[in-house]
Amino acid sequence: MHQEFRLNTIGLINRDKKISFKFNGKKYFGYEGDTLASALIANGVHLVARSFKYHRPRGFFGVGVDEPYAIVQLYRDGETDPNCRATEQELFEGLEAKSVNCWPSVNFDIGAINNFLNKFFPAGFYYKTFMWPKSFWYRIYEPFIRKAAGFGVASVAHDKERYEHKYEYCDLLITGSGPSGLASAYAAAKNGAKIILAEEKPRFGGSLLTSEANIGNESGKEWTQKIITELKEMPNVIVKNRAQVFGYYDHNMLVMSERINDHLAKSKKYSPKQRLWYIRAKEVVISSGSIERPIVFGNNDTPGVVLASAAKEYLKIYGVLVGKKPLIFTNNDSAYETAVEFKKNGISPVVLDTRNNPDSEIISEAKSMGIDIKFSHVVIAAKGYKKVKYAEISKISEDKKSLGKIENISCDCICVSGFWTPTIHLASQSGNKTKFNENIDAFVPGKSKQQETTLGSANGIFSLEETLKTSFEAGYEKSKKITKKDNKISIPQVSEKKHSKHDKFWCVPLPKEKKYKRFLDFQNDVAVSDVELALREGYRSIEHVKRYTTLGMATDQGKTSNLNGLQLVSNIEDKIVPAVGHTTFRPPYTPVTIGTIVGREIGKHSKPTRKSPIHSWHEKNNAVFVDAGVWLRPRYYKRGEENLFEASKREAENVRKNVGVCDVTTLGKIDIKGPDAAEFLNRVYTNAWLKLPIGKARYGVMLREDGIVMDDGTTTRISENHYHMTTTTAQAANVLSHLEYYLQIVWPELNVNVVSTTEQWAGAAIAGPKSRSLLQKLFPGTDVSNEGLPFMGYIEGNLFGVHARIFRISFSGELAYEVNVESDNGNFMWEKIIEIGTEFSIQPYGTEALSTLRIEMGHVAGSELDGRTIPYDNGLQGLVSKKKDFIGKRSLNRKAFIEENRQKVVGVVPLDKKTSIPEGSHLVRDSKAKLPNPKLGHISASCWSVEYNNPFSLAILKDGKNMIGQKLFAMCPLKNKTIAVEIVSSHYVDPKGERVRS
Amino acid sequence: MLHIKCPYCGMRSQNEFAYGGDANVKRPELNKEVTDKEWDTFVYFRKSPRGKHLELWHHISGCRQWFKVQRDTLTHEIYKTAEIKEDI
Numbered sequence A: 001m002h003q004e005f006r007l008n009t010i011g012l013i014n015r016d017k018k019i020s021f022k023f024n025g026k027k028y029f030g031y032e033g034d035t036l037a038s039a040l041i042a043n044g045v046h047l048v049a050r051s052f053k054y055h056r057p058r059g060f061f062g063v064g065v066d067e068p069y070a071i072v073q074l075y076r077d078g079e080t081d082p083n084c085r086a087t088e089q090e091l092f093e094g095l096e097a098k099s100v101n102c103w104p105s106v107n108f109d110i111g112a113i114n115n116f117l118n119k120f121f122p123a124g125f126y127y128k129t130f131m132w133p134k135s136f137w138y139r140i141y142e143p144f145i146r147k148a149a150g151f152g153v154a155s156v157a158h159d160k161e162r163y164e165h166k167y168e169y170c171d172l173l174i175t176g177s178g179p180s181g182l183a184s185a186y187a188a189a190k191n192g193a194k195i196i197l198a199e200e201k202p203r204f205g206g207s208l209l210t211s212e213a214n215i216g217n218e219s220g221k222e223w224t225q226k227i228i229t230e231l232k233e234m235p236n237v238i239v240k241n242r243a244q245v246f247g248y249y250d251h252n253m254l255v256m257s258e259r260i261n262d263h264l265a266k267s268k269k270y271s272p273k274q275r276l277w278y279i280r281a282k283e284v285v286i287s288s289g290s291i292e293r294p295i296v297f298g299n300n301d302t303p304g305v306v307l308a309s310a311a312k313e314y315l316k317i318y319g320v321l322v323g324k325k326p327l328i329f330t331n332n333d334s335a336y337e338t339a340v341e342f343k344k345n346g347i348s349p350v351v352l353d354t355r356n357n358p359d360s361e362i363i364s365e366a367k368s369m370g371i372d373i374k375f376s377h378v379v380i381a382a383k384g385y386k387k388v389k390y391a392e393i394s395k396i397s398e399d400k401k402s403l404g405k406i407e408n409i410s411c412d413c414i415c416v417s418g419f420w421t422p423t424i425h426l427a428s429q430s431g432n433k434t435k436f437n438e439n440i441d442a443f444v445p446g447k448s449k450q451q452e453t454t455l456g457s458a459n460g461i462f463s464l465e466e467t468l469k470t471s472f473e474a475g476y477e478k479s480k481k482i483t484k485k486d487n488k489i490s491i492p493q494v495s496e497k498k499h500s501k502h503d504k505f506w507c508v509p510l511p512k513e514k515k516y517k518r519f520l521d522f523q524n525d526v527a528v529s530d531v532e533l534a535l536r537e538g539y540r541s542i543e544h545v546k547r548y549t550t551l552g553m554a555t556d557q558g559k560t561s562n563l564n565g566l567q568l569v570s571n572i573e574d575k576i577v578p579a580v581g582h583t584t585f586r587p588p589y590t591p592v593t594i595g596t597i598v599g600r601e602i603g604k605h606s607k608p609t610r611k612s613p614i615h616s617w618h619e620k621n622n623a624v625f626v627d628a629g630v631w632l633r634p635r636y637y638k639r640g641e642e643n644l645f646e647a648s649k650r651e652a653e654n655v656r657k658n659v660g661v662c663d664v665t666t667l668g669k670i671d672i673k674g675p676d677a678a679e680f681l682n683r684v685y686t687n688a689w690l691k692l693p694i695g696k697a698r699y700g701v702m703l704r705e706d707g708i709v710m711d712d713g714t715t716t717r718i719s720e721n722h723y724h725m726t727t728t729t730a731q732a733a734n735v736l737s738h739l740e741y742y743l744q745i746v747w748p749e750l751n752v753n754v755v756s757t758t759e760q761w762a763g764a765a766i767a768g769p770k771s772r773s774l775l776q777k778l779f780p781g782t783d784v785s786n787e788g789l790p791f792m793g794y795i796e797g798n799l800f801g802v803h804a805r806i807f808r809i810s811f812s813g814e815l816a817y818e819v820n821v822e823s824d825n826g827n828f829m830w831e832k833i834i835e836i837g838t839e840f841s842i843q844p845y846g847t848e849a850l851s852t853l854r855i856e857m858g859h860v861a862g863s864e865l866d867g868r869t870i871p872y873d874n875g876l877q878g879l880v881s882k883k884k885d886f887i888g889k890r891s892l893n894r895k896a897f898i899e900e901n902r903q904k905v906v907g908v909v910p911l912d913k914k915t916s917i918p919e920g921s922h923l924v925r926d927s928k929a930k931l932p933n934p935k936l937g938h939i940s941a942s943c944w945s946v947e948y949n950n951p952f953s954l955a956i957l958k959d960g961k962n963m964i965g966q967k968l969f970a971m972c973p974l975k976n977k978t979i980a981v982e983i984v985s986s987h988y989v990d991p992k993g994e995r996v997r998s
Numbered sequence B: 001m002l003h004i005k006c007p008y009c010g011m012r013s014q015n016e017f018a019y020g021g022d023a024n025v026k027r028p029e030l031n032k033e034v035t036d037k038e039w040d041t042f043v044y045f046r047k048s049p050r051g052k053h054l055e056l057w058h059h060i061s062g063c064r065q066w067f068k069v070q071r072d073t074l075t076h077e078i079y080k081t082a083e084i085k086e087d088i
């Protein structure tokens, strides 16, 4: 198959290896080393996209990250990715890509009617039009805009690729392997610094690959090869290609995305597709180069209008012609290199230079080659719909205000160059306040904010000689500071052609009768007229103009458009560009896939899963699990066809009737030791702790300093200076930090140590009237009678050779015990309890039955201790000591906390004794009252009381103390329920607490 | 992400730490009579300075020690870190 626009000799591609691919369903081929863009251009395909707003035909404009048009939907190994730039995507066998933003096809696009209706799509169009009527937004406007806009479709399938994160530390991070990057990296590496050299492209060398300048007696390409080869062999150097440093954060932390397998048809086994690097660098060299900016003229978005530097790169790297009749339009010398390169390859370009007879080595060379050069000329407009066919050109006056007679000149591409814009994104992200450089009409980094230096063309230095000199020096100086070594490399001689001064001209004035659109932002379709309109409508700040017109807000972040937009605003406003200022650069510099950002933290790995040592037993016994923080806990154990309600009811009933066992390993446990431990507990808890005897447990409540209940639990005195504290599962981590805060900062004089032992102990709660009989059989040598082990007592025992701690404490309100053994013995303990418990009809119970038991007993838990309630609200005022001080005590005297009608926990029963009340329902006096209906309280927890066989709920109710016996309504608008209820005591079962003491 | 020097462990990334608020706050002594105003100032009122700020951090995924950090709230520059008992 013939590639019409491919040359036979030039380029860095491998012509021995053909690669076939499909674009919009049609088969083509290219070569190894091609990008999708270079291969398509080689095949004469220029129409690849439709523009965002007007759906105008679009081709290729750039050759790398700056590409605004050629964004495709990519298909690879059964997956699909939107928003891929064809100029960056390397070709692989079997690659498939499709145009986006066009329907039904790129050649015939219905949305293109927008182009002819463009009076209706001016700046701020979406703001103005789609705001009214409001009801149309969801049903009509939004679906239409979504279908007509966008850069591809995200896959909804599970991504089977792997992504990784990596942390790295280095002395010097160098972002870009052009001349400044290579020189500084080499100098620093030779001086012993640990460096990372990152190159976004597959090939190292940046502008050296297409430069005609020589370094020593080598070409730029050869020199690059030599330096890279040597760097790769050094142990203190990491060299990465396909790696984009896209974010610069605080304290010299930079983030880099490395595309490891995107250039292959299929990812290598055990290899991630992309890797995210967090790099903490002592020093950073920003060697990100510069991007050519266009001159603005009529229809400058027509396929075939490309950047002159891109045309040169397509030629010299890929051996591809962007056209055979090129028209080159420039205000500076660099485009002459493109002209010369065309000429060398047998193509005769015409050069239009906005300047009046400039003189330099490269212009002389072009003249001597016989290239047709027209000085003081401009392109007024590109003509041709799907591809440039000819251009309207004319002479322009010295003051650049008046045009001459319009002539037509035949051409198939227009290579445009409006000089160079330093890539200052990373410097700006580092906090560096950029400054405007009048010599190059662009912003460059100012004074360093963090440990960063910008070198080469990113710093506005376009001479290779000066770039190498300053970069070798910077690499040496920076490394010397870190390594204290002194190995200096001699700087090689450079031979390059000197350039003459560029022309500040950036936008072609239109003759009065011509109404061509002149685009500034190619990706978001923002034209000169849109910015003019925004300014007429009163927008002044560049940040506002940006948002109103969407200038520079596309996925290319305005890489080719920012500066021209600023020029326009400054011209109209009659300000200088630095006074207008530029908009903020934010990471990422280029789009980064969600997969890369997420890394391995997907599915189960998005948070740790903690399992008790008894977990596998639960699994084998049909436990249905529930997330409790990061823990997995059995919610209920399913028997046969039981549902949640039936199973939890059975389990709770069995606790009330016989005996049940519940895995309570997840409870927070904190070991507290030291001679001042009792005094510390006395300050932490609201109740008294100084006189707790050894071998006794006590229930305690701890507050925050603002008086709100923080957590509750029991603490047991194991020995003279040793206590074992339990916390709720959810608050375990907070309580430990809280204790450490007071011990380390507020009361450092207390001699106490605290450490988490949550994972060291496995726990089983044995609850029910038959629990003592079971315990006796588990610990035959231990006295567990009511006298030997009274309520809130503690003893140690021997469970068939395993040391165990036995606490007589109860959450269920029944006679109950908690047995703790070392975690490794947890499963052994559990199986023994089940085995021996069989004769007492033991059943395991899950968190649902556990909730039921505590709710009908009126024990407050997380849903009442919700970060808004004080001890009184929870009926815990009896535990608040009046004699001693403790954390948060002073707050309890505040006015609102001592009000007579404060909220309080109460019980709620539906009058029909049938209808369960949804948690979160509001309690109101009048169910028919006018909205907003005054809320008296809310339902905090609901269960089916197994004791009375009817629904029962807890609620936090205003003036709860005086509301017992009242009839109210529970309203749940979410479930459209209104339930007549009666307020009762929260202690629905065994209000005197006789069972736990039995 | 900040790079913070724990006085006990050395330079570590911010994701190992928890922020603990203003280090100048002093809890009223136990059993001391304090007015509502004094108590409210301790519990609720904090300055939000632009610039130098002395604050507490907790090396929660490390040695679990609380310590002091003198940080610029505008630039994130960290001037100094110190053990609780040291003065900054």
Ligand SMILES: [Zn+2]
Pocket (backbone or CB within 6 Å): B006, B007, B008, B009, B010, B059, B062, B063, B064, B065
């Ligand atoms: Zn530490």
